[in-house]
Each structure stands twice: as C-alpha cells, then as structure tokens.
Amino acid sequence: MSHAYGSKIVGVVLKACMAASIVALIIGLTLYSASPAPSSEIDVSSLPRGLLIGDAMAWLALGLLMVIAAPALRALAVLTVFLREREMLLAAITVATLTLLALAIWIGVNE
C-alpha cells in the first residue's frame, strides 16, 4: 500500500470534519443573528434537544466540538492506515499520541 493511500484517507477525514463543522457553525450563527443570546457554556447532555428545537447555542457548540474533534479523528484515521499497512511501530506511536491527548484533556478539564 502506498503513502498516497494514507494521505487520501486522512484528506477525506479532514475534509469531512471541516464540511460538517462548517454546516453546524453556519446554522448556529444564522440562528444566533435572529435572536442573539451570548453564551460560553457547553452542556453536552442537553445538546440533542437543543439541536432539535433550533437553539443557536446548541448548533454553535456542536460545530465547535466538531472543530476540535477533527485532529483526534485524523489521528484515528492514521492509526487505521498504519494497522492496515502492518506498520506496528508507527501504529504504537499513534496510540501513544491519542492516549497522551486524552490524558492532557482529562488533566486540564479536571484541574
């Protein structure tokens, strides 16, 4: 399998994440311009209901969560490519990156 295959998969994942977040952010900003109510809070548990009732903040939160999910999903895609290519050392390094990333987020959120 060539390096080009891995690059193609990673490119598709990044473009899909970007497109999905752009849609959510545009919907959110459009709803926000109709009834501005500034907020900095993200309540994940009430996100599905907020999206259904057309809450601007829920759509903005979804879009922003998709923005920050993109690099992690990209790393997952890279991991699947390395596993498929039987590049075990690179796969192990990528698992280490994902683990460290999860640890960094956990430490930061619980500090």
Added chain:
Amino acid sequence: MDPLTAAGMMGVAALAGVAGALFGIGGGIIVVPALSLLFGLDMHEAAGISLVGIVASSTGAASRYVGTGQANIRLAAVLEPLSVVGSLAGASLSLHAGQSWLAAAFAVMLAYSAIAMLRRKEAAIEPERARGKLAGRYIDGKTGQLVEYCPVRPARGAGASLLAGATSGLLGIGGGLVLVPAMNLWMRVPIRAATATSNLMIGVTGVAGAAIFLAAGMVPLAEAAAVALGAYVGASAGPALAARVSAENIRKWFALLLIGVAALMAMRAAGVLS
C-alpha cells in the same frame, strides 16, 4: 456580537489562516492580539478562541496539503507524541518558571534559527538517498519539479518536537515556530514539506488546550464560531497561495517572521510587553 463584528473577526481569522497555512504556525500570533486590541476581548477569551482557530486552521490547511503529498503523515506521527508531552510539561512548568528568562531564551533561539535560515541554503537531498519509512515526495507547485527527501537526524527532530510543545505550553507561542526551522535546518526536510507537516501537527497540540478552554466555559461560542469559519477559509486558500511562492521566498519570509517574533519576545523579557 453584531454582524459587523462577526465579519471583522472572520476577516482577521482568514488572514491568520493564510499566514498559518503558508508558514505552518497556526496564526495565533495574529488572532490573540487582534481579538484583545481590536475587539476588546479579555485575554483568556482571546486565547481560548485563538486555540479553536488554530485547530480549524490546521484542519483547513492540512486537508489540502495531505492531498498534494506535502504534509508527511508518517513524520508527523513520529514527532506528535513528544510535542504533546512537551506541551503538558510546559503548561505545568509555566506556573513555576520565570517568564522573562524563558522569553529571553526563546528570543535568542528564534533569532539564531532566523539567521541560520537566511545564511544557509536549503540542503538538497540526492534522489538515491530519499528512501526510508519517513521519506516523502511531492510536486513543487511553483517549479513543477518532483521533490524527494528523507528526513535525517530523527533524534534531533524528536528533541525539537518536545521543545516546540514545551514552548507552546510555557509561553503560549505556537510550536510551528520551533518545528519548522528544526525540520528544515536539522532534519533536511524541504521548507514546503516542513510547513505542511507542521500544519498537520499543530492541530493535535492545539486540541488539548482548546478542549480545556471550552470545558471551562471561557470561550464565547458565537465569536469562536466566527473565528473558526474565517480560519477555515484562510487556511484553505493558503496552500494555493503557497504554491505560487518559491520555496526560497517562503524560507526568507519565515526567517523574517522569526525575527519579528524574537523582537516581541525580547520586549516581553525586558518587561516592555506583558
């Protein structure tokens, strides 16, 4: 936030996205001062929004660069874990370390990298040596020539990656300013591949910070959305602009950027800037 402010923030973020894509730096160096000085946001809010913008910029630019082969996903995979470790260590150390000494040391390091980039020509790699697991190849957009390379001195590159993460955590400066010169000068990665690979990597380093700021409720959502959209637009356009500029000029501009940031860091060390 009124529509005019939203448009202004998108414009600033688009500009930062173009610069980020061109130089592999994320663009936080433009977004943070602009949000605080032009739009009157609190520094913490500006930093949180900027991190979201850096992640968006990384995704936008990298989605283009991986398609052209300029972003080396294997090299990024090898360097990324140390950069995350560095940012964790840097963030912890920042609570205890003297910021002015750190800023002074960083200024010297950036100035040294800038001078080295201006004085030394990019080292050419013979095609027969461009083999190995981390090797890369791409077509130079400006010259139309096939460029093949294989990074050398991986241990030094790993050290630079650790340092890039640490400076990011310690001083709030994007790791690309350390990573790009290290890849280019030490690892002999061509400047286009170095900036593209840095673009791929800074997303991962930025995610932890962005998630922490979002979870803490320190990021105004509408403003962050405007910045993310602007960053996507700029970073998606940046690679096309980069293809029109010669690699030699990208290198020169990057060196000038390093000198500018070194001057800012020196002022910070001297207490002129906070």
